[in-house]
Amino acid sequence: MCTVIDVSRSAFYEWLKKPLTKTEQEDRELAEKIKQLFFDSRCTYGHRRIKKKLRKKGTKCSNDRIRRLMKQVHLVATIKKELIRRKRFKTRSWARLAVIDHILWYNSERIHSYLDDMSPMEFEQQYYNNMRLTAA
Known part of the structure; x- marks a missing residue:
């Protein structure tokens, strides 16, 4: 393999031992979070909704x-x-x-852009909380 990529064997093995950079480590951790959100969404969320979910959990990163x-x-x-x-x-x-x-998942967990990126249940709960506050 080293002859194919025109690298000495010692350089190749040195490269294998090299520790991950901070960015590479952060990417690995973020990829795990992304995988979890993707599978939690039943494989329906794209990068935009995953970004919104990550932001709700306190992780900021670009699309x-x-x-x-x-x-x-x-x-x-x-x-x-x-x-x-x-x-x-x-x-x-x-x-x-x-x-x-599917209906239970759709109403309790799936985020909707027209509801300010909340699930219908979160939106309804926030609505009734606001109604209670204005009535008091």
Whole structure:
């Protein structure tokens, strides 16, 4: 392999032992957070929604960095990769259960840009809290 890339063996093994830079270490940690959010979103969130979720959790980074890391770890979210287009069901009852599960996830966890990047349940809770404060 060293002859193919035109590098001495000692230089190659020295390179392997080299510690990660601060940026490389941060990228690895951020990639793990991105993977977790991606799978928590049922593989539907792209870089924009993942960025919004990361910001809510206190991690700031650019869309480009998130996009680059998603490509590196092979996470690809397509436009509207939702429930029905992804699965086939053996029976109607299985389909009903999947739809109910999807509705519960959609209302409790999926963030919506038109709700200020909150889930419908978070938005509703904030709305009623504001109503209580204005009534008091």
